[in-house]
Amino acid sequence: MRILFVVDHPYTLASAENVPHRRSFTAAVAAAAIRGARRAGHDADVIDLTADEFSPVMSRADLVAWRMAEVVDPLVADYQRRLREADHVVFAFPIWWEAMPAATKGFLDRVLTKGIVFDEIPDAAGIPFRNKLTGLRGVTLLTIMTTPHAVYRWWFGSPATKIIFKGTFGKIGVKNLSWRNYASVTEKTPQQRQNMITQTEQHFAALRDVRSLQSR
Template identity: 40%
Template sequence: MRIAIVFNHPYEGSYCNAILKAVTKGLQKANHEIDLIHLDRDGFNPVMTAADLKAFKDRKPIDPKVIEYKQRLDEADHLLFIFPIWWELMPAMTKGFIDKVIFPGVAYDYTPSGNGMIPLFKNVKSVTVITTMNTPGILYRILFGNAIKKAVITGTFWKMGYKNRKWINLSMVKMASDKKRIKWLTSLENKFAKMK
């Protein structure tokens, strides 16, 4: 299976980078093909310009990176996002990726009635999102309204028609012991080593 990983964290020493390594190791054990879209290393521009909005209307992207990413995602069987939650939301590059790549004519089209969406990444069967945050999970759900679930899992991929969606969130990461962090990484490696 071909797994496209969309990764966003600028700091090499981050826990998100440790997660990326653990997930990659697990996927390699299962002999999956990995296509890493590293938004930070790619210098992806998340800003939606006036020209990009005209392209949105015309359903023809103009950003060379968006065109490249579309070609790569057309080949993917599974889409995996890894990013931190900062101030209850995703970083700007991840948001920009969703704005500019999850785009009409690239990732989806509208049904003839205009009331629904049809996914255009025909090989993608499932989407997984892995996030880290320092907020306690219960506070994130109750007090802050579960913004990632609403915006990404439901508001983007459910709306597009992907039935197999999963969100793995690691909360209170900064406060976690080294033992717990290692346990999380081992669990993720094992989980993706069993992925079929």
């Protein structure tokens, strides 16, 4: 199975090691997920938004091209190609002000182009979109936050999952949407955080190939 990992943190995936002032728990979780997927024999393709110097800003030229089902940025075109080749997509990012960082939102805005990633169906009853990512079987979120899980889910209403699941991939028809949330991380002991990392690697190492499951 081909799994596309989209990692968003200013320190990049290179900050996965536990080096003071150069470490990111988001990167550590993402790296564990990638290791687990590769242990299971999956093809792990990694997009590191900061390392790629991806701009989240939808420019005038971008928007004109978006309306014409075209792309002007070669990096966006490359991301679209890799998205079309993926069986599963995993987003990893910290929660800031209850939502995703700008680069992840920009990925949604600039990469999910109408006419390329999805079609809009005029006068459709119900969901007005048709998914063009025909091989994509699911999306997973790995979110890291200082907020308690219950507070984020019930008080704030889980904005990140609403945006990425209900408002984006679910809207275009992608099913199998899953969320792994690493909450209250600043209150965890080093051993508890290490346990989270270990459990993440084990989870992805246990993933089965969705293509073989669907062929049965």
